[in-house]
Amino acid sequence: SIECAVIGLGRFGMEVALGLARRHVPVLAVDQNRELVEDISEYVDNALCFDTTNESALRDARIHEMPLAVVAIGDNHVEDSILTTALLRQIGVPRIIARASTDLHAKILRIVGANEVVNPEKEMGGRIAQRVIAPGLTELIPLSEGFAIAELRVPPSFIGRSMSDLRVRSRYGVNVVALRRRARDLAPDEPASTTFLLNPSPEEPFEPNDILIVAGKEQDVKNLAALK
Amino acid sequence: SIECAVIGLGRFGMEVALGLARRHVPVLAVDQNRELVEDISEYVDNALCFDTTNESALRDARIHEMPLAVVAIGDNHVEDSILTTALLRQIGVPRIIARASTDLHAKILRIVGANEVVNPEKEMGGRIAQRVIAPGLTELIPLSEGFAIAELRVPPSFIGRSMSDLRVRSRYGVNVVALRRRARDLAPDEPASTTFLLNPSPEEPFEPNDILIVAGKEQDVKNLAALK
C-alpha cells in the first residue's frame, strides 16, 4: 500500500496531505511549525513536528523506508526545500515530488534528486487563463488529425433550444455524441443524480446544467466551449 | 474581443496574465509594486502601478469598461483582495474571478461580488494527490453507468508486450480504443510528431511513450492508470 510523507503544511502541502488521506493513502505529515502539525493530526495517520533538513530526524521518522515523499515547502524557505529534497534522495526515497516556485528552483530540485517537480501557482495560472477563454470546457481528449472528444457545460445561449433548431453540426462543426442531465422530479430527500442520453434526439431542447459530450475538430470544440 | 484586467502580480497572478497574453487576450496587468509591473510590461498590452483599493484609480485605468477582471491578490493582503473585489463589483465589471486562500475568504469574496472563486493551492493539492495515486491519467470523461473514456500514458510494465499477451481486456476490464505513438525514423531536423492508431491490433506491442485512449468502468480505468 502506498505510504507517503508530506513535508511542509502550508496551504498547498496541507491540501496534498488531506487529498491523499481522503483517497485512503496512509500519510505522514511533517512541519517544523507545531500548530500546523496539531491542526492536521486528526485527519492523517501520523503527524510529526521536526526540521526536515536534519538527516537523523528524517531517519528517526522512518522516512527512508517510504516509497514516496512530497516536499511542499514553499518560496519562503527555498534552501530548506532544496536541502530536504537532497536528503530524501540521499536516504533513498524512491519517488520524490518537489514543489518549485521558479524555473531555476525547479532545475535545482531536479539536480538534487526530485523525480517530479510541480509549480502549483504556475500550473493554476495557465488553467485559469484557459478557463477565462473557454469557461465551459471540463475535459478534452485529443484524437487523430486534430479531432477531439470533449466534455463541456451547455452554452447558455443553447438552453431551451434543440440541436436541429440551433443547426449545431452545420454552424459549429461538432457532433453532440451524448449528454448528461440532472434528473428532475426528485423527492426533496433524494440525492441529486444524472441521466445519461447517448445520441440525444436532434429535437431535444437543451436544459440548464446539461453537460455535453461532443466530438469534432479540436478548434471547433474549443470555440463551442467559449460561447456565451 | 475579451479584455481582461489582472490585479496582483505574485507568482499566480503573473502566470494568469502571461497565460492570457499567450492566448492573445488583451491584458491590463496591475500591481502596487512597481518592480513587478516593470517585469511584466514587455509581455502584456498594458501594465500599471497603483493601489486597487482606490476606486478613482480603478476608473482612471478604465477597468469599469472591461468585461472581466481577475483578482489574484494573495493571502498576504486579504483585506485588499476583498475590498478590490467589492469595488470591481460596484463599478460594474460584469465577470470577476477572485482568488481565495481559505473557504471563509471564498465566502466573503462571493458575498462582495466575485462570480467565480479559485483557490490555486487547494485545487493543486487535490490534483497532486490524484497524480500520486494515478500518475498516468491525463484526461477522464465519465460516461453513463460508471463507464468512462480516458487518456493515459502506457503503464511501464506493458512496454514491449502486446494487448493479447497481457490479456488487457480480461485482466483489466478495459478496451484500448486507440493509441497515440511518437513517429520513429524522423530526420534530425524534423519536428516530433505522433501517429494515431484507431483500434490497434491486439498483437501490436506497446512502445515507450505510447498514449492509450481506453474505455471501461471508471474504477478499472483508474486502476490501469495506477499501474507501475
Ligand SMILES: Nc1ncnc2c1ncn2[C@@H]1O[C@H](COP(=O)(O)OP(=O)(O)OP(=O)(O)O)[C@@H](O)[C@H]1O
Ligand atoms: N526545514 C523545514 N522543516 C519542516 N518544515 C519546514 C521547513 N522549512 C519550511 N517548512 C514548512 O513548510 C511550510 C510551507 O513553506 P512556506 O511557508 O515557505 O510556503 P508558503 O508559500 O507559505 O506555502 P503555501 O503557498 O502552500 O501556503 C511552512 O509551514 C513551514 O513551516
Ligand SMILES: Nc1ncnc2c1ncn2[C@@H]1O[C@H](COP(=O)(O)OP(=O)(O)OP(=O)(O)O)[C@@H](O)[C@H]1O
Ligand atoms: N491594494 C493592492 N493594489 C495593488 N496590488 C496589490 C494590492 N494588495 C496586494 N497587491 C499585490 O498583490 C500581489 C500578490 O499578493 P500577495 O503578496 O498577498 O500574494 P502571494 O501569496 O505572495 O502571491 P503568490 O502566491 O501568487 O506568489 C503582490 O504583488 C501585491 O503587491
